[in-house]
Each structure stands twice: as structure tokens, then as C-alpha cells.
Amino acid sequence: MNCRSVKEAVFLFTDDEMEEEVLVSFREHLALCPSCEKYIRQKAVVLTQIRRCRRAAAPERLRLRILTSLPHRR
Ligand SMILES: [Zn+2]
Secondary structure, three states, X not given: OOHHHHHHOHHHHHOOOOOHHHHHHHHHXXXXXXXXXXXXXXXXXXXXXXXXXXXXXXXXXXXHHHHHHHHHOO
């Protein structure tokens, strides 16, 4: 893996959607490349927080949608 493909794959990494094979070369690259390691670490923190927020917000949004859709059903 090169620096570019590592940076492009950060989304797969944080979503746990990376294939085992890719994950191995991904981690290998990070071990050898401090600039990518730093980039991925920063991105991973941000993306993980976004993902947590989305997960937490989903039930609330669904509840609101159900509540707001009720009065229209006549
Ligand atoms: Zn790199």
C-alpha cells in the first residue's frame, strides 16, 4: 500500500469494513510511515466520534419522525 491508498482507505478502517488482507498491509504501512500514521490517527478519532454521534442520534430521529408523522395520518 502507498500513502495515497492508505489515506483513501481510512473510511474502511474506521467502519471496520476493511478486508483482512488489506488491513494487514494498511497496518504495515502505518508502522513504517509516521506521516500516514499521524494522519490516520487524527482521522480515526474524528470519524469514530462522528459514527458514535450518528448512532446515538438515529433512534431519536426515528422517534421524532414517528411522532411528527402521526397527526398527518387521518
Ligand atoms: Zn504513508
